[in-house]
Amino acid sequence: MCPCTQTRRGLRKGVLEAGDGGFPICADGDFHPSIHRQGQDFLGSLFIFCYLFGFWILIWWNLWFVVQDGSGRDVDLGIYKDKVLLVVNVASKCGFTNSNYTQLTELYKKYKSKGCWVNSDFEILAFPCNQFLHQEPQTEQEIKDFACTRFKAEFPIFQKVKVNGPETVPVYKFLKASKPGFMGNRIKWNFTKFLIDKEGKVIGRYGTTKSPLSIEQDIQKALGS
Secondary structure, three states: OOOOOOOOEEEEEEEEOEEEEOOOOOOOOOOOOHHHHHHHHHHHHHHHHHHHHHHHHHHHHHHHEEEEOOEEEEEEHHHHHOOOEEEEOOOOOOHHHHHHHHHHHHHHHHHHHEOEEEOOOEEEEEOOOOOOOOOOOHHHHHHHHHHHHHHOOOEEEOOOOOOOOOOOHHHHHHHHHHHEEEOOOOOOOOOEEEOOOOOOEEEEEEEOOOOOHHHHHHHHHHHHO
């Protein structure tokens, strides 16, 4: 360190000095080069951190993602703000298809509609995925017809997505980063479920073998029922 480096303790030798914790300066009024560079690096890192942290919070609280519905139209997931969400990657040719679609429909009817009014606090979001042994080979229209005709599903079914690998859609990057699974954050199979509370926080991740009805208490708790 330069021997004439000083910190703020008023005016010394007619030179205004840096504040405590700021850039020390020499008595001739020049910044010490190495310390100045360190300060610039620190401020740059702080700016990047604040930017990324703020962006993450924006996503966290507002579910700021755009996906496509079964017809290819953009859907801003921000419309589901302040709701409890159950997000599921679905498939029509899986051994878990019948039980999961049946129970998802049961949950949806039970908690989406209460009495004579619609409960806007709960929603199920289904994302078809063909990444697991190609068990969702159908077109978007075929997927919708299958779920709505066979299981009377009324919850939104979006366009097919990638949930693993370099083409993972942003919403699933967020879900996996927020709630890693056993042995890493990769989705292991069809019908992995994520429960999101009204503040946008991922509060539960459930594997394929965890049936929808078995997490009903967690849904009730998130709804404040």
